[in-house]
Amino acid sequence: MRIGELAEASSTTTKTLRFYEEAGLLPAPNRTASGYRDYDPDVVARLNFIRRSRTAGLSLAQIREVLDIRDSGSAPCQHVHELLEDRLAGLDRQIAELQALRATVAQLRDAATSVEPADCDPVLVCRYL
Amino acid sequence: MRIGELAEASSTTTKTLRFYEEAGLLPAPNRTASGYRDYDPDVVARLNFIRRSRTAGLSLAQIREVLDIRDSGSAPCQHVHELLEDRLAGLDRQIAELQALRATVAQLRDAATSVEPADCDPVLVCRYL
DNA sequence: CTGGACCTTCCAGTGCAGGGGAAGGTCAAG
DNA sequence: CTTGACCTTCCCCTGCACTGGAAGGTCCAG
Numbered sequence A, B: 001m002r003i004g005e006l007a008e009a010s011s012t013t014t015k016t017l018r019f020y021e022e023a024g025l026l027p028a029p030n031r032t033a034s035g036y037r038d039y040d041p042d043v044v045a046r047l048n049f050i051r052r053s054r055t056a057g058l059s060l061a062q063i064r065e066v067l068d069i070r071d072s073g074s075a076p077c078q079h080v081h082e083l084l085e086d087r088l089a090g091l092d093r094q095i096a097e098l099q100a101l102r103a104t105v106a107q108l109r110d111a112a113t114s115v116e117p118a119d120c121d122p123v124l125v126c127r128y129l
Numbered sequence C: 001c002t003g004g005a006c007c008t009t010c011c012a013g014t015g016c017a018g019g020g021g022a023a024g025g026t027c028a029a030g
Numbered sequence D: 001c002t003t004g005a006c007c008t009t010c011c012c013c014t015g016c017a018c019t020g021g022a023a024g025g026t027c028c029a030g
Helices: A003-009 A014-022 A043-055 A060-071 A077-111 B003-009 B014-022 B043-055 B060-071 B077-111
Strands: none
Touching: A003 A014, A003 A043, A014 A043, A043 A060, A060 A077, A077 B077, B003 B014, B003 B043, B014 B043, B043 B060, B060 B077
């Protein structure tokens, strides 16, 4: 199939497909006599995997690791499990940070609710921040 | 004071100070006869404000809005209050998204805990993702 | 044979907040 | 008078995942 068809079948763009090839996520496809990329329909499944992984918040570099393991002939199960553990830990850290920040911002907002411009020193710009 | 002293006094770098000037966050300072920037010590307070605002997660563009209001002679209280409200709403949205993602990733990880490489179709790369 | 849809490569830009480093000027100490 | 620390402007680079566009080749219908 041609790149446009693959883009449609995988709900992405031709730009992204060429970019993924360049980034090592997709193998270089066969070419027609005139130089057009000619994809194996299996690539759709690979792109679906990439999309699911992106949805889970994995980076292209991490996805490439998994693909490389699979392409080397091994099952990437173990690595995928580790990646998911790491991602989970990262999410927990990120959520905790945002919640702490949320508490800080909520305090600032509360302080700024009773606005007293007269008390503000122009040099400090704003005493509520 | 020279740019190096100001950088030290405000715990930042000369690079950042020139960048802030370029970005319209700091007014262009006086120059010495030889062209060196010669800052008013008041700028330290302004930089502290910028740092506090950054800590609250405001973008340089948002901070510049506040500074522009202050520099135009008005008190930016009202605008700051709105910014903080918006920031809070944004944080709540972001936290909710991350928590939903966390739940998804946790499910994936649980599924991937009992690893059965034999069940994985290489074309799908990994049936747990 | 012409038009339009598709394809190719290559280069550059997006947003964010700076950082790196070159080439050259300035200032104070020794 | 030289050394070294500091300053100036200038332009490019970083990370991330693409996106836009130019210049040109290919394929098929009418």
